[in-house]
Amino acid sequence: xxxxxxxxxxxxxxxxxxxxxxxxxxxxxxxxxxxxxxxxxxxxxxxxxxxxxxxxxxxxxxxxxxxxxxxxxxxxxxxxxxxxxxxxxxxxxxxxxxxxxxxxxxxxxxxxxxxxxxxxxxxxxxxxxxxxxxxxxxxxxxxxxxxxxxxxxxxxxxxxxxxxxxxxxxxxxxxxxxxxxxxxxxxxxxxxxxxxxxxxxxxxxxxxxxxxxxxxxxxxxxxxxxxxxxxxxxxxxxxxxxxxxxxxxxxxxxxxxxxxxxxxxxxxxxxxxxxxxxxxxxxxxxxxxxxxxxxxxxxxxxxxxxxxxxxxxxxxxxxxxxxxxxxxxxxxxxxxxxxxxxxxxxxxxxxxxxxxxxxxxxxxxxxxxxxxxxxxxxxxxxxxxxxxxxxxxxxxxxxxxxxxxxxxxxxxxxxxxxxxxxxxxxxxxxxxxxxxxxxxxxxxxxxxxxxxxxxxxxxxxxxxxxxxxxxxxxxxxxxxxxxxxxxxxxxxxxxx
Amino acid sequence: xxxxxxxxxxxxxxxxxxxxxxxxxxxxxxxxxxxxxxxxxxxxxxxxxxxxxxxxxxxxxxxxxxxxxxxxxxxxxxxxxxxxxxxxxxxxxxxxxxxxxxxxxxxxxxxxxxxxxxxxxx
Numbered sequence: 001x002x003x004x005x006x007x008x009x010x011x012x013x014x015x016x017x018x019x020x021x022x023x024x025x026x027x028x029x030x031x032x033x034x035x036x037x038x039x040x041x042x043x044x045x046x047x048x049x050x051x052x053x054x055x056x057x058x059x060x061x062x063x064x065x066x067x068x069x070x071x072x073x074x075x076x077x078x079x080x081x082x083x084x085x086x087x088x089x090x091x092x093x094x095x096x097x098x099x100x101x102x103x104x105x106x107x108x109x110x111x112x113x114x115x116x117x118x119x120x121x122x123x124x125x126x127x128x129x130x131x132x133x134x135x136x137x138x139x140x141x142x143x144x145x146x147x148x149x150x151x152x153x154x155x156x157x158x159x160x161x162x163x164x165x166x167x168x169x170x171x172x173x174x175x176x177x178x179x180x181x182x183x184x185x186x187x188x189x190x191x192x193x194x195x196x197x198x199x200x201x202x203x204x205x206x207x208x209x210x211x212x213x214x215x216x217x218x219x220x221x222x223x224x225x226x227x228x229x230x231x232x233x234x235x236x237x238x239x240x241x242x243x244x245x246x247x248x249x250x251x252x253x254x255x256x257x258x259x260x261x262x263x264x265x266x267x268x269x270x271x272x273x274x275x276x277x278x279x280x281x282x283x284x285x286x287x288x289x290x291x292x293x294x295x296x297x298x299x300x301x302x303x304x305x306x307x308x309x310x311x312x313x314x315x316x317x318x319x320x321x322x323x324x325x326x327x328x329x330x331x332x333x334x335x336x337x338x339x340x341x342x343x344x345x346x347x348x349x350x351x352x353x354x355x356x357x358x359x360x361x362x363x364x365x366x367x368x369x370x371x372x373x374x375x376x377x378x379x380x381x382x383x384x385x386x387x388x389x390x391x392x393x394x395x396x397x398x399x400x401x402x403x404x405x406x407x408x409x410x411x412x413x414x415x416x417x418x419x420x421x422x423x424x425x426x427x428x429x430x431x432x433x434x435x436x437x438x439x440x441x442x443x444x445x446x447x448x449x450x451x452x453x454x455x456x457x458x459x460x461x462x463x464x465x466x467x468x469x470x471x472x473x474x475x476x477x478x479x480x481x482x483x484x485x486x487x488x489x490x491x492x493x494x495x496x
Numbered sequence: 497x498x499x500x501x502x503x504x505x506x507x508x509x510x511x512x513x514x515x516x517x518x519x520x521x522x523x524x525x526x527x528x529x530x531x532x533x534x535x536x537x538x539x540x541x542x543x544x545x546x547x548x549x550x551x552x553x554x555x556x557x558x559x560x561x562x563x564x565x566x567x568x569x570x571x572x573x574x575x576x577x578x579x580x581x582x583x584x585x586x587x588x589x590x591x592x593x594x595x596x597x598x599x600x601x602x603x604x605x606x607x608x609x610x611x612x613x614x615x616x617x618x
Binding site: 133 | 515522535538582594
């Protein structure tokens, strides 16, 4: 036993509240401690994940109350896979912002790192918990730290973006709480496995109403179409690495909560029209909006929403191949989008508006960062030698297996749209000459942020050339999500 | 209809009414402070609903104590009450963050009217 899953939540929560005290001893501790904590989380979740792959799902009971009575944490091939991605991205974001935030004074850096740790802790909690009310609490932890991180800069319109996010977030949290009340009043339990075992005894009316409230409640974090009005503003106004953290960590947790609800809680098998329709609308609206954006980060935000639509379509197919494709997309998006946000925020470092025209010809001044941005852009639009190609290909093959012609057509058309708007930026970046009047002053990237970006770029190339290095893990995770009975047995088998 | 049923329906109706009043305030009011008050009213309605589903007539505290050995069937469900406590704390946290954001907005824009704060658009 290498440690227990509960440490994944307890350690960052404890550290987040100790950091201000330790900062009084030595100011540098405020930056170092979060890095140590996030590195520890990555080591812990990786070793737990490897153990889970060898010896099966770990179910952790909290405070000795076994499964249906107390809260339990489930560390399975699926949740371990997502937890490892999230803690890895958390560490990368810390590495990037370590010196980036050195320009900022002590108080601001303290707040930034505290909320970053809470964000990671909450997202990991959403993924590994086995109790719906506990999931609601973690969604609120993620929400509050995300509002605070969005409002980080005082000079910009960030408070406006954060307020918008807060209104949507807390209204949707209310919807989630109503859904939990409906489930509890009908089934008398909050444990996901027990709900899943008894869901078909619930009257269909209540089931449909509870499901609608669940979709509204989780949809804000998962960026599904009518509920994602916060995303472009929050991504634009938040600091660059925070945009990466939203795309790599928070949204992944939201999507996980959504599919866990659909596949396990409501025990739906076969194609789910609701996910496919929501995903298609999200994809079309987001990608066409991205086409006409003037601001770089806003464009990246819409691209991120569009990718989540694609993930929902793939999950909605309900087949093994579809779930596999969706998890592969989530992995790729978690690696590529932070790279785009990190390099993009270096390119637009000395401007507050972040217009695309302001980075004209920057490749002459900052060649390395520009190449890294180009790598991310090519990978996310799905061009062959990079990792994004394999995940898009697996979506297409999964759709082809089910004869879903409409999805294949849509995905191909949307890929062209993606290529158009990314190449518009790349064209300005590489083939225009640098103009003092239009472009911003280049900013020399610091050593640690370059390392963070190079690690992400290396992973993109690695997965691109050797997709078999990750497909085995994704395959096991997909099996785990689809096998609801196994989940119920593992969790409720604890009662003896 | 029994009295207990009337009370139960009354509580459910009142809580749904509170939720709708709060939603109305959030959707139509122009002042940022009033929007936050609306959010708090929604929270209040949900908390009432949660307490309502745990109600039992002549219920006792869910603690085994001398003289109440046969009371197991009359014990109120403690789970909704624990949930309400947690939900109240979360609601308090969100309200505090929202109010601090309003202070920031007021310093930046010098107004609390939501119509005049529109630097960000789709």
